[in-house]
Amino acid sequence: MKIMVVDGDELFARLMRTKLQRWGHRVVVERDGTAAFERIRKEPFRMVVLDWDLPGMDGPDLCARIRKLRRARYTYIIFYTGKLDKDSLMAGLEAGADDYMTKPLNTIELRLRIKNGKRLLNLEDELCDGAGLDRSTNVVNRAKFRQFFRVALAEAKRTKAQGTLLYVDIDNYAEVYDRLGYNPAENMMTEAARLLTKLTRESDLVARVAPERFCVLLQNTVWDRCQPVTDKVHAHLGNLTIYVDEASINPRFTLSVVNYPQAEQGFEQILDEAPRTAVAA
Known part of the structure; x- marks a missing residue:
């Protein structure tokens, strides 16, 4: 587990x-509350262990600001x-701490x-x-998507139907994360997910399958018939701007597709190896 000690x-x-x-x-140490908050703002930690009395920003203040992230x-x-x-103990707990210890x-x-x-x-x-949802974007998460696609593939084989997986890679996710931090990068993904959901049919399924990647399951639609969808994604996602504090972010992205079923390939082979x-735009 990744822990910060302050x-x-x-x-x-x-x-x-x-x-x-x-x-x-895995442990990271910070010496004052202000530096700790700046690090946490950009880099998620599962646990923070901190002193009440800190230079820069005291413990309760730091707790309260972490909880707003x-x-x-x-x-x-x-x-x-x-x-x-x-x-004093109640002040720490009310600021957002989960537990405390005494010296x-x-x-x-x-x-x-x-x-x-x-x-x-x-x-x-x-x-x-x-629950099956990615908490940042509120679309289906990777594990649930794989379960769903397994069923969709079996159904397509049974009914001799065809479908397409449309992958949307946000190419500057890591760059935004490194430059501006976790929240701006996730805001970009949230807005991209909202747009993809709006642009696709109710029968389609939008999932976040990696930190920087979405996959849209287009049922009963092969590649040569899903071009209207990719054209809309190129047009709208290409014009998307997210404002964070004083910065503006424009997602850079790449689209790619895979048709299914594919001969005797199973769902894992199609998702991982095909x-x-x-x-192109």
Whole structure:
């Protein structure tokens, strides 16, 4: 699990990192609240362990700002403090922390709190994946799409029908992520998903099958008859602009298609191995 530790005490932070790494976690350390928030804004962490008293931005402030960020997966926050009064503890929890520990930290207690947080995150992941939707874009996720396509392929073979998989790769997703951070990159994908859903038929299925990729299942439509769809995608997605703070983002994208069924190929072979035909504007 990817964990950020935020503590102004360099020695303490180093000791915390050593313990967490020994328990199998990937750990990033930040020394002040402002730097930590900027890192978290651009790079998702599953868990943040932080001190109450931090330079730059204190612990409760940092918690509150993390909670305002848009995230595909929940960020579990544990804070630790020497303040034992009820008001201080309530302030941390009301700011968005999930758990707290008191100083001096006990290694056994720390490990138990981390394990408990990880268990809750795993449970949340299972519930979200089982729902079948990508939480950022609200279209079908990869796992659910593969299940659906398996059934669609079997039905197409049975009825001797044909269909097309239209892949939409957002080529500058990684660039936007690296330059502006997670939220702007996901906003771009959300707007692209909304547009694809609007441009396709109700009988079609839009799915996010990779961080930077959508796949549209066009049933009963082979490549030479789905060109009106690709023309609309080129025209509308090519003119899409997303505004984030003072920046504007225009998705750069590539379209490609695969027809199905294909001889004796199964659904996994078609999804993972079948060559795709590029679609020019």
